[in-house]
Amino acid sequence: MGATRQPGRAVLLLAVVATVGLTGSSCGEGADARPTITTDQAAQRVEQLLRETYGQLPPGAELRPHGDLGTLPCDDPTDGGPAGRVFVEQQYEVTSPLDWPADQALPGLAEHWQRQGYRVIDDQRDRSDPRLAVEHPEDGFRVSVNVYHRAPGSLDVYLIGSSPCVWPQGTPDPQ
Structure with a gap:
């Protein structure tokens, strides 16, 4: 040419x-503006991810719902997409006996998530109140674990899962 x-x-x-x-x-x-999964489907996926995460914790811990399963508006979506979408979030408190090996929780979860192909989005394991958050690169679902040291010998551990922005009914609202 x-x-x-x-x-x-x-x-x-x-x-x-x-x-x-x-x-x-x-x-x-x-x-x-393309169709997405519904909020019900997103809630099911979040619950599935949290249960899988719980299954990777050292034995002896139990999950207790912390707050309500909820949908929150994607008012300021980081993906630059349209308004009207929401994301689903669920939180659990991990309750455990005093001798529960909490120091094994974060390393074990990090290894599990790495094997599953998750991408680390927040790694603060070196802090006094550690946190580790990951995102699945294929569907944008996120899972995190937050650990808070309270009084000596007292720990609060939370598992949090969230969906990417979705249309509540799976399709954009008619304008």
Whole structure:
């Protein structure tokens, strides 16, 4: 082809690039106006992930719901998508006997999540009140564990799961 200019091709190329930029991006409004799973399906997935995480903890701990399962608005979605979507969040307190090996919880979860292909999004294991949060790269669901040292010998441990932004009924609300 050489250096010969072909204005028609340049216009066509620009049109293709512009179209891909508007529809092919996961951050654009057009891409996120697509159907998603429903909030009920997101709640089921969050619960599944939290139960799988609980199964990786040292034996002896129990889960106790902490707060209500809830949907929260994606008012300021980090993905740049449209308003009207929500995310689902569930929290559990991990209760355990005093001799429960809490020091094994975070390393064990980190290994489990790594084997499952999760991406670490917040690793504060070196702090006095450690936290570790991960996200599944294929579906955007997140799980975290937060540990709070209270009085000497007293620990509060929480498992938190959340979904990516979804449409409540799986499709955008009619405008």
